[in-house]
Amino acid sequence: MADELVSLTIDGVPVSVPKGTLVIEAAKQVGVLVPHYCYHPGLPVAGVCRMCLVDIEKAPKLQIACATQVAEGMVVRTQSPQAKSGRMGVLELLLINHPLDCPICDQAGECELQDFTFQEGRPATRYSPDYAKRFNPVEDFGPDVLYVPNRCILCTRCVRFMEDVAQEPVLNVSERGDRAFIGIHSDGRLDHPWAGNVVDLCPVGSLLSKDFLHKARAWELDKAASICTGCSQGCNVTLDTRENVVVRVRPRPNLDVNRYFICDHGRMNYRWMNRGDRIEAPLVRRDGELHATDWDEALDVVASRLRGAGGTAVALVSPRVSTEALFFARELFRGHEWSGAFQVVMGEEAPLAGVPNLALRAERAPNGRGAELLGYRRDYASALAAAETAAVVLVLDEPDIAVRTAGKLVYVGTVLPERARDAEVVLPIANVAEEEGTFVNRDGRVQRYFQAKPAPGMTRPAWWVFAELVATLQGGGHVATAADAFDRLAASVDAFRGLSYPQLGFAGPR
C-alpha cells in the first residue's frame, strides 16, 4: 500500500512523509522535537496549549505544528525569532499561576514544563508577586490518582484520554477562563481499569500516582525495558528502580501491542518483584533436612538423581517463567516419558475500548502461550495425578501447589513454599526483574524483557539452571548468555525459527 509522499523542509532539512502527516510528526523524523503539551500521538488533536507554534513560510500567522498537515514544498522554521518568541510567550503564561513546587513535586526531573522552560523560556517571570496565584486544594480523584489543580496547565490530555481512549468520560474541564480546572462529578471516581494512564500523560506534576507519591526523584531512577507479567496481553513496560528496588511501572510505547498505555492491574503489580523472603541459596536434602549449599553440589545432586532415574517425569510449571527456562526445563527430561503442565489464574477481562486488541486479559500470566508452544498443557489435574507415580517431579516457581509424589521432587523457584520441605533439591532463581528473557503473549508475539535489578543472594536465571543440567547430562556445551539460550530454543522449536535477540530488539518481531 503505497502512501502518497509529500516533500517539505523543516529547519532546512528536507523530509518526505506520507500525505496527511502532521508537521509535528514530520519534524520528529528529522530529529526536531517541537515543544508541545496537549498533543499526544495516542490522543485526538486538541490544539489548545499553543506551545507548538512554528513559522510556516507563506502563512500569515504562526501555526500549531500539531494540527497542521504537511504540504508539498512547505518550509517550516521552528527556530525563527517569531516562533521562539511565541513559544516563550506561552511558557511565561503557563508559569504565572504555576506554583514554584519543583522542590516538592514528583514530576521534577521528568517534567515537560521544566524542560521546555529551561530550553526556551524566560529566565525570570514578569508576574509580580503583588498578584495572587490561582489556588485550589488537592483533590483525590480515586483509587490511585491525586489531582493538584494549582499545577495543572489545562492541556486536557487526561480528559481526552478518558473520553476517547477509555471511553468513559469521568473527567471534565470545569468552569471557564483562568478559573478552569479538571473536574470530576461527586458520584464519580477515577476507577476505570486503565485510568492510571492519565498520570503518565500529564506533562506536569498535576495528576499524580498515590502509589508513587514522594517515593523517588526522577533522576534517581534507573530504567529497564520489560514486559508486564500481569496478564497475557504482553504490554511493553519500563521498570523504574531506585537503589535496586522496583518503585514504578510505566508503559513503554509499542504501536503493535499496547500503544502508549498499560492497565492499572499491571501498573500496580510490581511489589512482589521486591520480595525479601527469597530462597537465597541452593538447598539439598541431607539427613532428612534441607541444607544450604553451593551450586556445584546442588546441580550435582540433581544430575545424579536424574541420571539414575528412569520412568516418567512430570513438570508443573508457572506461566510466569521465561520461554528460555521452559525450553531447557523440557530438554532436561529428554529420555524420560515426560508430561508438562501449567495453570493460569483467571480474572475479569477489561478492554481499553479506544484501542483495538488491547485489554487486561482474563489469563493473568505473561507466558501461557509460550508454555503451550513448548508442549506444556493446561490439563493440570491429570499432571498432578501423574505426578503421584512419577519418578521425577519438577515444580517450577509454583509455591502454592500441593503435589504428592513417590518420586524425587525438585523445586526450582523464587520463594520457598511449605511443601518444598519434601523436596530433594531446592534451586533459587531470579524473577522477571532480575534477568533477561522472553515471554510469548496471547497473540504469539515473542517479546524480550531486560534486567532491572541484581538477582539476590545466590539466585541464578532459571534458564541457566536447566541449561547447566542439560550440559552436564546430555553434553552439547554450556550456554553462556540468555541470547545463546534463546538461539538454542529458536533452532529447536519451529514456532521460534528465525528469531533472535538482536532481531527482536525492544519492540518485538516485525
Add this chain to the structure above:
Amino acid sequence: MGKTLEQLGEILTRYPTKQAALLPALWLVQEARGWISDRNMAEVAEVLGLTPAYVKGVVTFYTMYHQHPVGKHFVQVCTTSPCNVCGAEAVVKALLDATGAKELGATSPDGKWTVIEVECLGACGFATPVLVDDDFVESVSAEKVPDLVKRYK
C-alpha cells in the same frame, strides 16, 4: 423531575443526537427547581446517555445555570463598559442596598434576592439593563432602583 424530562421528548426530535438536547434539558431542570444539583446532573446524564462528569463540565461552563440555590429573585446587572460609563456600578450598589443582599452573589437574609454583576446584556443603548428573573428591564438608573425592587414580592 420526571415530568420535566417528559418535555424533553419533543425537544429530542429536533436534533440528530441526544447530547444536543443537553442545554434545553438543563434549562428545563432549572426552570422546575430553581437550580441544578449534582444529582440533577446525574439524572440528566442518564436520560441523554452522557456521564455525570460530562454534564457537569457543561453546566459549569455556562454562567446562567445555577449550581446552588439562589434567592427567589435573581438579579443580573450589566456593568461592562458601555453601561459602566452610564452609571451601572451605581445601579449595582443601589440594588444591593434596596434588596438587602449587601454582597454580590449572596442571598438576602429574607431569601428573596440574589444580585450579581454580569457582562454585556446586549442592551447598551438602554443603559443600564437589569434582568430580574426573566424580566428584562431597560434604562434602570440608581434612582429608579427602589421602585423596581418594590415591584417584586
Add this chain to the structure above:
Amino acid sequence: MGYPHKPHPKETVVLSKHFGEADARTHKGWVKRGGYESLAQALTMEPARVIDIVKESGLRGRGGAGFPTGLKWSFMPKEKKKPHYLCVNADESEPGTFKDREIMRWTPHALLEGAAIAAHAIQAEVVYIYIRGEFTEPWAVMEKALAEATAAGVFGVIKLYLHRGAGAYICGEETALMNSIEGKRGNPRIKPPFPAAAGVFGMPTTINNVETLAAVPLILKKGAAWYKGLSLSSPKSTGTKLFSVCGHVQQPGNYEVTMGFPLKDLLYDLCGGMPPGRTLKACIPGGSSVPILNREETEGCLLDYEGVVEKGSMLGSGGVIVFDDSTDMVYQIMRLARFYAHESCAQCTQCREGTAWTTKILERILSGQGKTADLDLLLDLADNMTGKTICVLSDSCAAPVVSGIKKFKKEFEDYIAGRRKPVMVA
C-alpha cells in the same frame, strides 16, 4: 418594551422600517406588510440562483467579520450528500451591540423569512436559531412568531428551531456556537475543518448573523442592484447597517444608515451629540473588540468596512461606544479586559492566562501601584495574545489595550506617576 424612536431624516430605513409596530410581529401583520412573498418566490428558484443574487448584492456578514454572504453560501457542497444545516447567530454579546435584539423583537418574521431563504439557498432542511439566554423578550417574540409562521406553512420542508444559550459570549464565535448546539462546552474549534465541510454534527453548515439574514428577503424582492444602490460606498460595502450607538450620547439607540455614512454625523446629528458640556474623547466603532479611535479619527471616519480600516479600526458589529471627556479610559479598558477574562473559554494558554493577567496589571495601575514597566509589559502581552490562538477573543482583548495605550498614554502615566488619585483597591 423598547424605544422605537422616530427615524431621523438622515437614516435610510430598510431593516428598521417596522420597528415599533406591534402588529408587524404577527404572521398576519407581516404578510400585510409584504412579508413571505420573497420566501415563496425563493422556494421556486434554484438554490444556486438565490446565491447568485445575494452575491451580486454585495451583502457582507453583519456579525462582525464582514465576510461576503453569497460567497459564504457558495462554500456549501453543491451536491447534497449529507444533511446541510443553517445556524443563525443570535448570540449578540459584543459590548456596544444591541441591534439583533431589536430585529428579533420587532421584526421576527424578517429574520425567519431570511433564514428560510438562506436555508433553501444552501440546501439545508434544518435551521437552528441560537439565541443568547439573557434575551428573554426576543425569545418570547420569536417563539410566538415561529409558531404562527410554521402553522401557516410558509417554510415548506424547512424546519426552524430556537436554541437557547446559557450565558457565554464566546458562543457567538461560529464554531463555538455549533459546539454549544451539540450540547458541549462552547469551545471554538480549530479550523480546518471549516463549517461548510464539517460543521454542526459534522455536517456541512453555514452560520449567519441575524442582521445579515434580515436583509435577504428585501434583496430578493427588490433586487441586488437596489441593495447596492443604497450605499455610498458600493461595490465594496453595500446596503445599510444598523449602528447601535451607546455610551455618552444624548440619544443612544439603533440607527440605520447607508454604508459609507460619516460617523461624525451619526454621533453629532442623529444621536444628538455629547451630553451637555461634554466633548468627544474616544469612540469604539465596531463593538469592544476593535481598536479605539481618538476624537480626530472618529470625526474623520466613514462607516463602511474599508473606511473604518483606514482609520485604524474595524466596522465589526457596528456597536458604536462613545466616551466623552469625563471618561477614565484606563478604567474602561480595564473593565473591557475583565470582560474578556470572564468570557475566555479556557482552551488557549494565551487567552486564558493573558486576559486575566492583563486585567490584573490594569487593576494595579488603577490602584496607584502601577510600574512604568507595566505599559511595555501590557503591549508585549498583547502581542503574545494576537494571532496565536484558536479564535480571536484573545486578539479582541489586546485591541483596546494596544490602541488605548497608544492614544491615551498620558492617562496611564498619570496613574503610574501618582498624578491621578487611585480609584481601585489594590
